[in-house]
Structure formats: structure tokens, C-alpha cells
Amino acid sequence: MTVSYQSTVDTGGDGFARLLRAEWTKFHTVRGWTIGLVVAMLLTALFGLVPSDSCSNGDKPCVAAPVGPGGEAVVDRFYFVHQSLTGNGSITVRLASFTGGYTTHPGPAADGGPQALIPGLEPWSKAGVLIKAGLAQGSAYAALLATGDHGIRMQYDYTHDAAGPQVSATSPHWLRLDRAGDTITGYDSTDGQQWHPVGTAVLAGLPATVQVGMFATSPGHTVVSQSIGSSAVRGGPSQATGVMDNVDLRGSGTGNAWTGTAITNGQDGPQGFNGGFQRDGGTFTVRGSGDIAPDTQGGASITQPLVGTFFGLIAVAVVGAMFISAEYRRGLIRTTLVAHPRRGEVLAAKAIVLGAVTFVTGLAAAGFAMVFGVQHLRAEVPVNPIAVGTEIRIVVGTAALLAVAAMLALALGAVLRRGAGAVAAVFVVVVLPYLLGEVPTILPSEVQTWLLRITPAAAFAVQQAYPRYPQVDAQYSVIAGYYPLPPLAGLAVLCGYAALALILAAVLLRRRDV
Amino acid sequence: MTTGTVRFPSLTDMDATIEVAGLRKRYGSTLALDDMTFTVEPGQVTGFVGPNGAGKSTTMRVILGLDSADAGHALIGGRPYPSLRRPLRAVGSLLDAGALQPSRTARNHLLWLAHSQGLGARRVDEVIDAAGLRAVIRRKAGGYSLGMRQRLGLAAALLGDPPVLMLDEPFNGLDPEGIVWMRGFLRSMARQGRAILVSSHLMSELEDTADHLVVVGRGKVIADTGVADLIAAASNGRIVLRTTARTQAMTVLARAGATVAATSADTVTIAGLDGGQVVALLGEQAVPFSELSAHRATLEEAYMELTRDAVQFHATEAAS
Numbered sequence: 001m002t003v004s005y006q007s008t009v010d011t012g013g014d015g016f017a018r019l020l021r022a023e024w025t026k027f028h029t030v031r032g033w034t035i036g037l038v039v040a041m042l043l044t045a046l047f048g049l050v051p052s053d054s055c056s057n058g059d060k061p062c063v064a065a066p067v068g069p070g071g072e073a074v075v076d077r078f079y080f081v082h083q084s085l086t087g088n089g090s091i092t093v094r095l096a097s098f099t100g101g102y103t104t105h106p107g108p109a110a111d112g113g114p115q116a117l118i119p120g121l122e123p124w125s126k127a128g129v130l131i132k133a134g135l136a137q138g139s140a141y142a143a144l145l146a147t148g149d150h151g152i153r154m155q156y157d158y159t160h161d162a163a164g165p166q167v168s169a170t171s172p173h174w175l176r177l178d179r180a181g182d183t184i185t186g187y188d189s190t191d192g193q194q195w196h197p198v199g200t201a202v203l204a205g206l207p208a209t210v211q212v213g214m215f216a217t218s219p220g221h222t223v224v225s226q227s228i229g230s231s232a233v234r235g236g237p238s239q240a241t242g243v244m245d246n247v248d249l250r251g252s253g254t255g256n257a258w259t260g261t262a263i264t265n266g267q268d269g270p271q272g273f274n275g276g277f278q279r280d281g282g283t284f285t286v287r288g289s290g291d292i293a294p295d296t297q298g299g300a301s302i303t304q305p306l307v308g309t310f311f312g313l314i315a316v317a318v319v320g321a322m323f324i325s326a327e328y329r330r331g332l333i334r335t336t337l338v339a340h341p342r343r344g345e346v347l348a349a350k351a352i353v354l355g356a357v358t359f360v361t362g363l364a365a366a367g368f369a370m371v372f373g374v375q376h377l378r379a380e381v382p383v384n385p386i387a388v389g390t391e392i393r394i395v396v397g398t399a400a401l402l403a404v405a406a407m408l409a410l411a412l413g414a415v416l417r418r419g420a421g422a423v424a425a426v427f428v429v430v431v432l433p434y435l436l437g438e439v440p441t442i443l444p445s446e447v448q449t450w451l452l453r454i455t456p457a458a459a460f461a462v463q464q465a466y467p468r469y470p471q472v473d474a475q476y477s478v479i480a481g482y483y484p485l486p487p488l489a490g491l492a493v494l495c496g497y498a499a500l501a502l503i504l505a506a507v508l509l510r511r512r513d514v
Numbered sequence: 515m516t517t518g519t520v521r522f523p524s525l526t527d528m529d530a531t532i533e534v535a536g537l538r539k540r541y542g543s544t545l546a547l548d549d550m551t552f553t554v555e556p557g558q559v560t561g562f563v564g565p566n567g568a569g570k571s572t573t574m575r576v577i578l579g580l581d582s583a584d585a586g587h588a589l590i591g592g593r594p595y596p597s598l599r600r601p602l603r604a605v606g607s608l609l610d611a612g613a614l615q616p617s618r619t620a621r622n623h624l625l626w627l628a629h630s631q632g633l634g635a636r637r638v639d640e641v642i643d644a645a646g647l648r649a650v651i652r653r654k655a656g657g658y659s660l661g662m663r664q665r666l667g668l669a670a671a672l673l674g675d676p677p678v679l680m681l682d683e684p685f686n687g688l689d690p691e692g693i694v695w696m697r698g699f700l701r702s703m704a705r706q707g708r709a710i711l712v713s714s715h716l717m718s719e720l721e722d723t724a725d726h727l728v729v730v731g732r733g734k735v736i737a738d739t740g741v742a743d744l745i746a747a748a749s750n751g752r753i754v755l756r757t758t759a760r761t762q763a764m765t766v767l768a769r770a771g772a773t774v775a776a777t778s779a780d781t782v783t784i785a786g787l788d789g790g791q792v793v794a795l796l797g798e799q800a801v802p803f804s805e806l807s808a809h810r811a812t813l814e815e816a817y818m819e820l821t822r823d824a825v826q827f828h829a830t831e832a833a834s
Contacts, residue, residue: 005530005556005677005707022630029622030615331613334580335670338607339630341579341596513581 019340019349027323027353036319037361040402044312044365048305048373063265064382065295066138068158069203072466073299073384075219076137076158077290079275080130080261082213085179089251091129091212092176094192096283097243098146098169100125102221103236117239121148121169124293124473125218126155127242127286129177131184132211133203135261142201143215143292144175144186146242153471154186154199158294161471162199164188179251182206192246209253216242216275216288219473233475237273237289245283264290296466296474299384301481302391303465305373309398312365314431316358316402320409321422323354328417333514343509347414351407351502358406362399370395386465397462397491404491404498405430408456411501415508429497433457440479449484456497458483461490529591530556530677530709532605536586537576539569539733546572547583548733554711554726556677559704561724561741562713563817569733570713571609574682578607590678602631606671607680611663611687616656620647620666623655624673631674638673645669646695660687668699679703680711685719697723717817724813729820737820741813748811748819753784753792756805766799767792783809 027033065073085091101117109115128145142156144164152164152173165188167173174189183202187195222235249255260277273289324347327333340346370391377383408430413422433455437448452458461483468476476482483490532554539547547569554560562570575581577588579596590598590605598604614623624638642651645665650658658666664684671679681700685693700723704710714720720727727744729737737744757763757780764774764782772786784792789806796803811819 005709018630018632022626025622025626025629026615026618029618029626032617326615330615331610332615334575334578334609335613335627336630337580338578338609339602339627341598341601513575 016345016349019345020353022339023346023349023353027357030326033319033322036315036322037357040312040315040319040358041361041365043315044306044308044362044398044402045368045373047308047311048369049376065298065384066136066265067385068138068294069140070157070159071385071387072159073295074138074158075291075293075295075298076139077264078126078215078217078292079277079286079288080132080135080211080213080215080263081258081277081284081286082130082132082135082211082261083249083256083258084209084253085131085212085249085251086209086253087251088180089212089249089254090176090178091131091250092174092192092246092248093129093214093244094246095127095146095173095175095242096245097172098125098127098148098240100148100218100238100240102218102238104221104223104234105236107236115236121240122218122221122238122473123147123149124291124471125169125216125238125240126153126292127216127240127244127288128175128214130211130213130215131177131179133206135211135263137263137265140203140206141292142177142184142186142203144177144188144198145215146173146175148218148240150471152188152198154201155292155471156184156199156201156203158292159467159469160201161469164198165196174246177212179210179212212249212251212254213258214242214244214247214277214284214286215292216240216286217290217292218288219291219293222473222475224475239273239275239287239289241285241287243283243285247282247284258284260286262288291472293472294466294469295384296469296472296476297480298382300377300381301465302370302374302377302383302386303394303463303481304377304383305369306366306394306398306463308369309366309401309460309463310431310434312362313402313405314427316361316406317409317426317430318419318423320354320358320406321413321426322419323413324350324410325413325417325419325422329419337514344506347411347502347506347509351410354410355403355407359399359403362402363395365402366395366398384466390465393487394463394465397487400491401459401462401494404459404494405456408494408498408501411498411505414505415501430456430494434460438478440477445477448478452478452490453484454493456494458485458490459494461485462487530707531589531591532577532678532680532709532711533589533592534573534577534586535588537573537583537588538585539572539576539581539583546733547576547586550586550730550734552728552735552738554678554709554728556709557704557707558725559700559710559712559720559723560726560728561717561720562711562728562730563717563720564715564730564736566715568715568730570715570730571682572733573730574607574609574680574711574713577680578605578609600631600674602627602674602676604674604676605678605680606674606676607682608664608667608671608684609682611660611667611684614655614658614663614666617654619652620655620658620662621651623666624651624670627670628673633673637675641669641672644672661689661692664688664692664696668696677707678709678711682713683715684712685714685716693719717814718812721813729817731821744816744820745811745813748816749809751785751788752809753787753789754805754807754809755782755784755792755796755803756780757782757796757801757803759801759803762799763796763801763803766795766801770795 068074100121103115125148126145130143132141133139151166154162174192176187178185185200186198189195218238218240221238262274275288278285409426412425433451434457437451537547537550576583767774775783
């Protein structure tokens, strides 16, 4: 019998690493795929340099919003009747009455005079007692306040909100703030005798001398009209009036005359809505308009330079689908599976290589957009700042969004074995829900919300820069950058779809003859 | 070829054989493989012959684990293909020369395959030279002619320096010079002790190349035989005599008990006597002749005879 041939070729490397290297070699030796990724990168990064729409401030010049102690943009507009307090002390008042009025459109009335107010409080109209580091907008504060609809609240430093008793706005109520060093504690009482703590604020670095007093403010009135195919928001400024008596101010440096100050930047108060106060013996009537809250509406979104992500996603989806469907088209999949018969590993290696190159591409693109795109945007309009950690989450999240979407496209390409079919499928499951969910007035907003909850397009939530605040009534619309799911939950939805598609692809790849 | 340490005794201990036993495969209503059974031995070229649709490619796909058989098994050196850790080191295969990404260069095609087996660029360059592709290797595979693709596929099959080679229709698209080259190449591979299975739907392509034949039709083996035996059987010991005295020669030989037939104006075919007897008889009787040769059937003739028998056999079987 003939002696079998004995090879003398040396081999090195082993296992899954070999396969990864082979798939990487495959990927980078097809110029079209590299070009596709470069296109994805350019689309993602360079849309940020397209001139942006200006901030939505009507005909007034855009002014950067004040920044609160936490680094976020804030609204800080109210009427403050105050005096200074040095060191520890307290303020106690009885809120005897809390009323308000609103308008339904901005600007003057038809006759050119001020608009007549329609009686009523806004849900988040506020009146109560306030301790503030200074009179500058954005300075640290703590307040115990009554609201139109949300009962007694302890709020501080714009973003913090703790609920107290749910009381009617019209019932008289006792409010107290105690300062001890940096710590301010709010108490409420129905009778001025029995006090219940509502919340405690630690305002780090609070100066020795602070402003203490009474305030009132009221956010704009909005009417949202929803119908299929359209959504309109109308509204005008509102005003809240708090009548406070039994004022008891304790602590050193107090006992001076009360001063009334409209806390504004001098521009943002609608005419006739800058507030004021009257004193009648021990009774103070404070009128104010505005809000003390995080700014959810003004300024440009820091993620505006990332709008190109959507187009980048289409490009990486095409590359992802082609990475496997091209092999089916040419019969090359047989060569691949002959070289590595463990088919599940082949799919895994493809997904890892594709995911890694797409992630790196996305990281570069999103990083560029967040640095240079935002810089470019800031030169034109005020941009609401966010924490560095949030910026990193947006950049890394955007890269992950692109990478996972590419892997989903790969899996669909493996299932359908056709490039065009896979790209169409990605379009249907990712791009279409995104468009339908994102573009205003295409669908009723409830449907849009659900699309961005249950479809892979939910992953765009990783780009949400600003949190939604329950203590601020605002249009938390998708177009304004607010998604129905938290950032990582949204990304997890896409990951879930990709994982399911990859599992299906692996099962089919194993079962099918090729 | 490099002389390095062989690190994988499991591989080199392997017998260079392909063993196909009882393969059955149905696609819808078509029975593609119907108890396909044969063995490919090392050190020779085994021709895998049959008309298009006989199940040759399907058998090869099943051997490589690409298609699953409904019944039976296929083993490489005693192991199922999918269990091989470095399959290209065990079997080099060429199924479809057109299975290439057109925008990838031929060299990069070999490179990713090499990487998948833990091989490097040096081995790629070796097989490029072996396949005679050095001048065109940096071109995109999409621009390759069919003949160049066959050579590229052959280079890919050689990457792992495997003891078993399995090539599906490698002569397709080759020019006459390429066919001669391919024959020489296959014979030299076999001489090194490799087991070579080469499919073809044209018997003539395997002339002077195959040592052994597995002839298939309708998904089953019709004949599994050595080429020399096959041709001898088809030749049936006949002798061709060229002579100007045809009638005289036929008379002399027929009288001596041979079966003689005139095949042209100056040739006769003789059966029943060997060459020595014919020469002696003609010499005794002073019959002039210019040439005496053994009748050698062509492979094509042998194949036709074989398949004719197979058809008759089927017909008899069906009648009984």
C-alpha cells in the first residue's frame, strides 16, 4: 500500500483567534467595505458641522441660559422679597393664599395693552420661602414651597425635588426653612404648631451670608392640541401670587427692611410679567412669573451635531449586511465553512470583527462630533451644557449603537442570504421606526413613543443628553431629544434584537445546506 | 516547500483516504444520492466520472460537511470533516472556482484562507508559485478568466499542504496547455502519496491522468475500477494487423482458430490469438504485414462500454 502523504508545512496560531484574524483579513481587503465605514464616519461626524437652526427664542437674541450648581442649564426667574442672613437662622411664614392667572398667547393683547389674565394656577406655579446663595441667576438655593397641583415641595439647586404633603393650593399653610451651616431643612405645618420635616438640602459651599425671604413664580401656560397628523403647542406667560403673613425671620444680620428683586437676566421676562410685591403691615403679597428649575427648552441640544448618526447607521447596516450576503452571492460562504466547519463560530467571528471595526469607527465619528461639532455649534448658539460623564456616555453609546446595528444587519444578512433583503429588513426594523418615531406629527405621539420603546430604534435613547424632570412640565418630545426609555435600556432593546437575530442566524446557518 | 517541524501528529498520522459509505440525499422529489459508496486511496488519482447531475458535486459537498446526508457517512482519514481542527491541512478542495469576492485581490483571497488555518503570507507565496500565478496575483479576482480562477482555486486547495485533494471539474475553462499542466500537476501530487479525487463529466479529460475510476450515474456508483483493468477489459486482448495481403492473412488466421474481422482496406482485428502466435503463423505462410499492435481501447470507449452495460443491467433488473 502507498504511504500517505506527510505534510512538512509548519503551522502556528490556534483556535478562535485564527478565525477572527481571517475575518478581519476578509473585511479590510474589500475596499468597498472600508469605504462604506469611512462614509458612515463622515456622515455621522460631519452633519455636526452643518449650520444649525438657532435657539427657539422668538425674535429675541439668543442668550445662554444660566448654569446651576450642578453644571446644567437652568431657568432662574422669580420675584424675591428678601434680606440677608449671616450664619445660622430660619424663616417661617404662613401662606395665607395662593392664586394665579395665565394667558394663552405671548405678547400684548389685541389693543396693544397687557393681556387680561385668566384666573388659575399652573400645576407647577410656586410660592413659598427661599434661601439663596445670592441674587445671581443660577446660584445655589433651597426652597420650601406650595405648588398649583403638586402640594408642598422641598426643592433645591434646580434639579432636586422632594414631595411634602399633598395639600390644596388654596388652603393656608405654614412653611419654614432652617439653616445650619450648609444644611437647610424644610418643615411644613397646617397650624404653625405641629411641624413636619419635608426635606433636607446640603448646599456645599454656601456662603456665610445668604439671601432669605419669600418668592413667587409661575411657568408659562401651555396648551397642547393633539390630533392625528398634527401636534400644536400654544401658550403664554402666567403669574402666581402668594399672600404670606406671620413672617418670622431669625438669625444674625436680619431685621433689615425687605427688598423686592425680580430675579431675571433683564431680557427673559415677558412684558408686564416681571412681578412685584406689596407689604401691608405683616402681610406680604408677592407676584412672580417664570420658574426655578432645570432648563428643558431653551438653548441648543448638545447632541445636535450627532443628527448624522442616523445616516451613519444606514451606511454601517449596508456594510454589515454585505459582509455576509456577499459570500452567499458568490458562493464564497462554502469556502468559509470548508475552512472552518464550526458554523456558529464563523458567525460569531464575523459579528465580533464587524462590531469592533464599527465601534471604533463610531467612536471616532461621535467623538469628533461631540468635540468639534459642539464647538462649531457653540459659536452660533448657546448650547446647554452637560456633565462630562454624560458626554462620554453619548459618544460611547453612539458607537455601540452603530456597532450593534451593524451586527443586527449581519445577522439579518445571514438569515435572508440576500444583501438587498437584509438592508431592506434593517430599514424596516430600525430606520423606519426611527423616522416614524422621531419626525413630529407623522403619527400620534403615543404611537411614536411606543415605536421608540419596542423597536430597535429605541437605542437612539443613548443620545439623550438632558434628563426629564418630573417637576418640570415640558414637551418631552423625541424631536426635543427626549426618548421614552432610559439611555441604556434603549440600547439594551437594540442589543436584544441583535442577539435574537444572531441566534436565529446561527441556528439557520447550522441547519441549512450551503 | 518549507521543511519545518510538524506539530500536529494527529494530522500526519491520518491516512490519506476518503471513505464514502451509503450516502443518501434527497432534494425535494429528486434523489441526488442513492447509496453512494466508494473509497479514495492515497498515491493515485481517482477519477470521479459521470454525466452532469449524477451526484458528483453533491457527494463532494457532503464529504466537506456543507450539505448533510439523509443517510450514510463520509470520512476523511477516518474522521468526519466537520470534526477536523484544521480542515484545510487535511483536505484541499476546489468546488467552485468562481466563488471569489470580485473586488478582493487573488493574493488577499489566499491570505484570509491561510489566516483561517494559522498559516502566514510565506505559505501563500509558495502556493502562488506552485499554481503559476505569480504574475497576476495582485489583480482583483473579479478580473480573472475561468482558467486563472481554476489555478487560484488549486492554489487555495494546496494552502494547507493536505494529504487529500478533492477537485470538482478542475479542467473546466482550461486551455489545452492548461489541461496538460493540470494533468502533470495531478500526477505529481499523487506521486507524493496524496489521495486525489477529481471529478469530470468528460472521460477524455482524465485520459493519462486517472489511475482509478469511480463511475457514477443517478446518484450511485456504476463502476469502481482501476483504469488499466478497465481498458484491458475493453480492449479484450485484440490485436490489430496492418497488411497488404488482407484476404490471405484472414484465411491463415481463421484456420488457426482466431476470430478475424476486417476493419479497413488494409487492417484486420484479431481475437483469440496472441501477438507471438500471429507473427509465427504469418511467417510460416509468408504473408507480408507492415504493423502488428495490441488494440488499445480509449478511456472514452471503455467508459461508453461500461455505461452501456450499466444501462442494460438496469433494464434487466427492471424487467425481472
